[in-house]
Every structure is written in structure tokens, then in C-alpha cells.
Amino acid sequence: MTDPWANAAVAARVTVGADLHLELRGPRLRAGLMDALREAVRTGRLAPGTRLPSSRSLAADLGVARNTVADAYAELVAEGWLTARQGSGTRVARRAAPRARPRQAAPAVAASARVRPRRGALHNLHPGVPDLGSFPRGEWLKAARRALTAAPHDAFGYGDPRGRIELRTVLADYLARARGVHAHPDRIVICSGFVHGLMLMAKVLRARRVRDVAVESYGLDVHWNILADAGLRTTALPLDEQGTRTDALGAQGAVLITPAHQFPLGGALPPERRAAAVDWARRAGALILEDDYDGEFRYDRQPVGALQGLDPERVVYFGTASKSLTPGLRLAWMVLPEALAGEVAEAKGPVDWASGALDQLTLAEFVSSGAYDRHVRSMRLRYRRRRDQLVAALAERAPHIEVSGIAAGLHAVLELPPGTERSVVQAAAWQGLALQGLDGFRNPHVQRTRDGLVVGYGTPTDSAWAGALDALCRVLP
Numbered sequence: 179m180t181d182p183w184a185n186a187a188v189a190a191r192v193t194v195g196a197d198l199h200l201e202l203r204g205p206r207l208r209a210g211l212m213d214a215l216r217e218a219v220r221t222g223r224l225a226p227g228t229r230l231p232s233s234r235s236l237a238a239d240l241g242v243a244r245n246t247v248a249d250a251y252a253e254l255v256a257e258g259w260l261t262a263r264q265g266s267g268t269r270v271a272r273r274a275a276p277r278a279r280p281r282q283a284a285p286a287v288a289a290s291a292r293v294r295p296r297r298g299a300l301h302n303l304h305p306g307v308p309d310l311g312s313f314p315r316g317e318w319l320k321a322a323r324r325a326l327t328a329a330p331h332d333a334f335g336y337g338d339p340r341g342r343i344e345l346r347t348v349l350a351d352y353l354a355r356a357r358g359v360h361a362h363p364d365r366i367v368i369c370s371g372f373v374h375g376l377m378l379m380a381k382v383l384r385a386r387r388v389r390d391v392a393v394e395s396y397g398l399d400v401h402w403n404i405l406a407d408a409g410l411r412t413t414a415l416p417l418d419e420q421g422t423r424t425d426a427l428g429a430q431g432a433v434l435i436t437p438a439h440q441f442p443l444g445g446a447l448p449p450e451r452r453a454a455a456v457d458w459a460r461r462a463g464a465l466i467l468e469d470d471y472d473g474e475f476r477y478d479r480q481p482v483g484a485l486q487g488l489d490p491e492r493v494v495y496f497g498t499a500s501k502s503l504t505p506g507l508r509l510a511w512m513v514l515p516e517a518l519a520g521e522v523a524e525a526k527g528p529v530d531w532a533s534g535a536l537d538q539l540t541l542a543e544f545v546s547s548g549a550y551d552r553h554v555r556s557m558r559l560r561y562r563r564r565r566d567q568l569v570a571a572l573a574e575r576a577p578h579i580e581v582s583g584i585a586a587g588l589h590a591v592l593e594l595p596p597g598t599e600r601s602v603v604q605a606a607a608w609q610g611l612a613l614q615g616l617d618g619f620r621n622p623h624v625q626r627t628r629d630g631l632v633v634g635y636g637t638p639t640d641s642a643w644a645g646a647l648d649a650l651c652r653v654l655p
């Protein structure tokens with residue numbers, strides 16, 4: 179008689195507190211079940227202490243004899259994977275928790291790849307992320323409690339597509355005070371991160387028959403792709419030692435720029451180039467999309483106010499909580515010219531499908547209570563200290579490497595000797611240090627003229643920072 183289980187994989191979804199998928203392979207049922215259970219424990223799918231189903235019900239679920247399950251359980255108890263006690267059934271042993279894998283150096287990542295660091299990286303200096311260990315959990319929790327307690331019933335329904343009025347009101351004050359933005363709550367639209375705001379804006383621009391949008395020669399391809407996906411052509415503006423040449427703006431219907439702190443090169447757009455951009459927008463009936471992603475973090479002197487202050491009817495201002503708090507919140511805001519506010523809100527939908535009301539109310543409470551200012555001030559000090567330590571370490575250990583750009587933000591550009599970027603990024607990866615080269619941020623239509631690293635000194639947690647800095651110094655040419 180042939181064995182019906184031979185060479186067959188038997189899978190069953192059994193209920194073990196939570197659903198568990200067990201796959202039995204091969205003709206040896208007991209061994210197959212033991213392997214499947216060991217694997218589930220090893221990978222953490224069955225947590226320590228989890229109660230397993232009785233041998234009778236697991237046997238019924240799997241369609242095998244009860245003894246097969248009972249024997250498998252008994253052997254796994256003997257091996258220490260499970261425990262069995264009268265009255266409390268069979269459970270995953272506390273000691274059987276999967277051991278953390280030994281850390282490995284990251285395999286080489288492609289030079290300049292704009293990907294997240296591999297899991298194995300010991301140190302991460304990718305730009306774009308703040309110190310996630312510094313998220314003010316306690317203050318946020320207090321603000322959330324106050325916000326939830328005070329929330330009107332309508333906050334639990336579908337909201338205004340522009341976002342909660344409480345948050346828009348608080349932001350209008352904050353942005354005027356901290357960034358020199360001319361803002362009115364009616365002209366603010368809350369969005370789910372800058373990328374979402376840019377998607378909305380791109381949709382509106384296309385509906386207005388805009389075809390071309392100018393961008394900077396260095397930036398994030400994810401942003402250029404959002405514009406392209408909406409059917410907009412992008413042209414890269416030329417760059418010189420003073421920054422983006424806004425005098426080269428021409429027939430485009432809009433320009434996307436980072437005037438307070440060019441991303442990633444790090445310069446501030448000089449006043450005459452800011453003025454040239456606004457003059458062009460007025461002349462051409464065009465729009466400036468101002469990405470103020472890290473305007474709160476300037477260390478050398480008083481922050482330059484937002485470009486939007488020069489002409490609120492020609493500039494769309496974008497701010498985000500991704501750097502000042504955390505990207506995980508997915509909260510950002512747009513301050514719009516009067517003529518556009520309705521169109522952008524409409525592009526978002528008839529109601530607010532994108533941003534959760536409770537997080538918006540919590541952020542409103544967080545800002546109005548002063549907790550946001552306190553957090554930004556404390557992070558400013560911390561990032562400033564890291565930047566100073568980076569500059570000092572380079573002066574001592576790699577004096578030929580220059581840091582370009584202004585003292586601001588959460589990242590710095592290190593200028594490398596020509597032709598060395600790729601090998602430095604690769605060498606770093608081999609040693610477990612995740613780094614990104616400057617070339618990964620170059621617009622494909624722009625010629626490569628320099629080698630560099632974009633070092634995200636805001637990314638490591640406090641305890642990891644010294645090690646990351648040391649690892650960086652060790653891989654520099």
C-alpha cells in the first residue's frame with residue numbers, strides 16, 4: 179500500500195491562541211511535525227510561553243493520528259523546546275526563544291545606492307532620518323492624552339480634507355513665528371508627509387495644464403519620480419558654487435527647490451537668487467514649490483526665513499514633521515496661495531482620507547503646549563554637537579576632506595578626492611558602515627563633476643554615534 183503522505187507537503191492552519199501555519203513535509207509525519215514546530219519556535223512565530231493546542235485537536239487539524247502529535251510533543255519536551263505540566267498543557271519553553279543571530283558586517287551595497295541600509299549594517303550614516311531614539315515618547319503621550327480628552331465627537335468621524343482646524347490654527351502661528359511664513363489656517367492643507375503633498379500638488383499642476391517643472395541638479399529621485407508619474411517633465415537647473423541658478427528659469431510652470439538648505443549639497447540659496455526666483459514666478463505666472471524639510475535646524479546664525487514670505491501668492495510652502503519629530507508620523511503641511519488652497523484640498527478628496535485626526539490633534543497640542551519648541555531646541559543642540567564632532571574628527575583624522583555647505587540640518591557633504599566615492603562606499607559597506615555617495619542624488623541629466631559622501635549624522639542613536647563616527651574616519655581615503 180502506498181503511503182498517502184509520501185512526498186507530500188501537508189499544510190494546516192491551526193489555532194494556537196493566534197493562527198499558526200504548520201507545514202509538514204515528507205513521509206515521516208512525526209519528524210515533519212517536530213521540524214515544523216522547531217522552525218516556528220526558532221523564527222519566533224511561536225513565542226515563548228505560548229500554549230499549544232492539545233494533541234487531540236492538533237491531530238484533528240492536521241488529519242494525523244493523535245499519537246503522532248503526542249510523540250512529537252514528548253520528544254520536543256525532552257529536547258527542551260516545549261514544556262508540559264499537568265493542568266497547564268504544553269507550552270513553548272521560555273528558554274527556547276530564538277537566539278539573536280550574530281551580527282555580520284553588511285555585504286557590499288552598490289555605491290551610491292539610495293536604498294535603506296542592509297539589516298546587517300553595524301553603523302548607519304544614511305541621510306534623511308532623525309535620531310529615532312530621541313522621539314519624545316513621554317511628552318507625546320501626555321499631549322495625546324490631553325488631545326484625546328478634549329477631542330470633540332466630530333474628531334472621530336471623516337474630517338475636512340484640509341486637516342483638523344486645531345492643527346492648522348496652531349501651525350499658522352508657529353510657521354509665522356518660527357519660519358516667517360505668511361499663513362492662515364484656511365490656506366493650510368495637512369498631508370501625509372511631503373511626498374503626499376507633492377503628489378497632490380503635481381495633480382493640481384497637471385490639471386492646470388502645466389507640463390514642465392524645474393528641479394535642482396541634486397535632490398531625491400523619489401520626488402522627481404512623483405512629478406514624472408503625474409505626467410510632468412522635469413528639467414534640472416544648472417548649479418554653480420553659489421547654488422542653484424534660478425536665473426536660468428524659463429518656460430517651466432513651476433520649480434521645486436530647497437532654498438533654506440539645499441538637499442543634499444547643503445547650501446542656502448543667496449538672497450539675489452531667491453529674489454530672481456520670485457521675479458520669474460511673477461513674470462511667468464509660475465509657482466515656486468518650497469521644500470523646507472529641515473528649516474528648524476540651523477546652527478551658525480539666525481535661520482533664514484522661508485522664501486514663501488517674499489510672495490505668498492507665488493510660493494507653495496511645504497513643511498514636515500519627518501525631521502523635527504519622526505518620519506513615522508507621516509504628518510506634513512502645505513501653505514498655499516489663496517487661488518490654490520481649494521484645488522489642493524479637492525485633490526485630496528471629499529474628506530480627509532490621508533491623515534488620522536488623533537495624530538493631528540496630538541501634534542496641535544504638542545505644538546501649542548510648547549513641547550515642540552522644547553524638543554526642537556534640544557535636538558538642535560544635539561545635532562549641532564554631532565556636526566561639530568564630525569568636523570573636529572575630520573580635521574584631526576582626515577584633514578584633506580572638506581565639509582561643504584552651511585552648518586544646518588541632519589547631514590553634511592564630505593568632498594572626496596576625484597574617483598574615490600565608489601570605493602569608499604564599498605569599503606564602508608564591507609566594514610558594516612552604511613554610507614551614501616553624493617552621486618546617488620545627482621539628477622540623471624546633469625554631468626557628474628564631483629565625488630562626495632552625504633553623511634547623515636542625525637541618524638544614529640546617541641549611544642551609536644561615537645562608533646559610527648570612528649568607523650567613518652577609518653574608511654576615508
Ligand SMILES: Cc1ncc(COP(=O)(O)O)c(C=O)c1O
Binds near residue numbers: 471
Ligand atoms: C529633501 C527632502 N524633502 C522632504 C523630506 C520629507 O519627506 P516626508 O515628509 O515625506 O517624510 C525629506 C526627507 O527625507 C527630504 O530629504
